[in-house]
Each structure stands twice: as structure tokens, then as C-alpha cells.
Amino acid sequence: MTLTPDSLFSLANTVALLGWALLVVAPRWVITRRVVLSGALPLVLAAAYAALLGAHYLGPRATEGGFSTLAEVALLFKSPWGLLTGWVHYLCFDMAVGIWESHDARRRGLPHLLLVPCLVLTFLFGPLGLLLYALVRRFYGMSE
16 A cells, blocks of 8 residues: 555544544543543544654755745645645644543533534634633533
């Protein structure tokens, strides 16, 4: 099997989707606790990100792009490998936020049904899910 940006994109998406499905559908299952809630899955994505980033900076395009200007960032994402690296970054951090939301919700006694929309939004739109969770967390239990 040849590793291409497309094949690794599909693999990373599948891994992340399975993790999110477990967080939403089976939050208390032992596999969810050991694979997702332990943080192992984001660490796998972080390792993939490190490998992709390392390959970029050790490769022939190491001097292309950067983080100082928007044009430099756009140049990084012109390459399918650079775009994949950025995508894995999103997958890793969004899942880490979803795991934090899950742990925090459990600690606060927040019903899982209130957490589910936050997790779905975090999976799809990252910061919007975090914002919703902050609002739910802020107002849950205020009427008691």
C-alpha cells in the first residue's frame, strides 16, 4: 500500500470518526474509556502530525511557507501533504477538546444528552462546539 495524502486523509478521518462516535454513543463503554477518554487516540493523531510535520521540514519543500503571514500559511496548504498536516492538527485538537468536554461534563454531573450537541459541533466546527459547551456549562443547573 502506497501512502498518499488521500489514503492518510481517509485513515485519519476514519480513526477520528470512530473516536467521536464512541464519545457520543458509548461514553461509558470500557473501550471508549481506554482508547478515547484516556487521550490515547489524540496522541495517535499527534504522532501522525509530528511525522507529517517532520517529513515536511526534512523534505525538499522545507523552506516553502511559514507562519508569519497569511500568504505563507496559504503556501503551506498548497501542498496536499501540508494540507493533510493541517487537517490532522484539527482532528487532534478538536478531539482533545471533545475529551475535555466529556470529562468536565461528567465531573459536573451534566446530562449526556446536553453534551451530545456540543460534541457534534466540536467535531464539525471545533470552536463553535467549545462555545456551546461553555454556554451549556454556564447555564446548566442555574434554575435549581
